[in-house]
Amino acid sequence: GESVGLHLPTLSVQEGDNSIINCAYSNSASDYFIWYKQESGKGPQFIIDIRSNMDKRQGQRVTVLLNKTVKHLSLQIAATQPGDSAVYFCAETQGANSKLTFGKGITLSVRP
Amino acid sequence: DAMVIQNPRYQVTQFGKPVTLSCSQTLNHNVMYWYQQKSSQAPKLLFHYYDKDFNNEADTPDNFQSRRPNTSFCFLDIRSPGLGDAAMYLCATSRPGIGSEKLFFGSGTQLSVL
Numbered sequence: 339g340e341s342v343g344l345h346l347p348t349l350s351v352q353e354g355d356n357s358i359i360n361c362a363y364s365n366s367a368s369d370y371f372i373w374y375k376q377e378s379g380k381g382p383q384f385i386i387d388i389r390s391n392m393d394k395r396q397g398q399r400v401t402v403l404l405n406k407t408v409k410h411l412s413l414q415i416a417a418t419q420p421g422d423s424a425v426y427f428c429a430e431t432q433g434a435n436s437k438l439t440f441g442k443g444i445t446l447s448v449r450p
Numbered sequence: 451d452a453m454v455i456q457n458p459r460y461q462v463t464q465f466g467k468p469v470t471l472s473c474s475q476t477l478n479h480n481v482m483y484w485y486q487q488k489s490s491q492a493p494k495l496l497f498h499y500y501d502k503d504f505n506n507e508a509d510t511p512d513n514f515q516s517r518r519p520n521t522s523f524c525f526l527d528i529r530s531p532g533l534g535d536a537a538m539y540l541c542a543t544s545r546p547g548i549g550s551e552k553l554f555f556g557s558g559t560q561l562s563v564l
Binding site: 437438 | 493495551555556
């Protein structure tokens with residue numbers, strides 16, 4: 339069936355380096371994508387989103403890239419900090435009022 | 451600050467003993483959701499309310515029920531908790547229409563079943 343998934347379960351990066359978290363989706367009808375960050379014992383926090391009519395969107399220290407051709411989404415975190423350590427989820431939906439489908443989380447661990 | 455608040459943060463119940471989890475929101479959002487999240491897994495949608503219109507996911511067990519007495523509050527009732535129901539339960543809200551895809555989550559209630 340349709341699914342959203344992440345390639346790697348864990349990612350370890352050195353503090354100050356850039357992080358890239360990848361996500362593949364299989365539903366070609368998906369038109370909206372979100373990245374959530376979930377710290378231990380907390381609910382998911384919105385990081386950044388992107389619609390399918392865009393291929394790049396930037397926030398503060400974060401950039402989301404969307405490649406619709408290969409159905410691939412990535413989250414780039416610049417100058418990774420210890421506070422970025424968390425589980426990251428990508429999620430997709432087919433539009434307003436449709437269900438948000440989460441991918442499997444990937445744990446980002448930042449080494450001091 | 452407008453937010454989604456879940457109480458309690460930690461809940462311990464006994465096998466088979468009914469338990470209720472609470473969620474309130476000050477965002478005035480029409481849509482409220484309940485998700486179940488087990489360790490190292492993605493959140494799984496149980497059901498959602500569009501105003502008072504209840505929408506159950508097909509694979510949500512009958513053991514799980516929900517109430518939404520008004521816009522601000524939503525409850526998750528687990529009639530007879532089993533060991534497999536131990537999980538984090540997340541409440542979320544969203545606006546209808548444009549922007550409805552963006553969910554705002556509470557901090558969750560971690561449920562333990564003894």
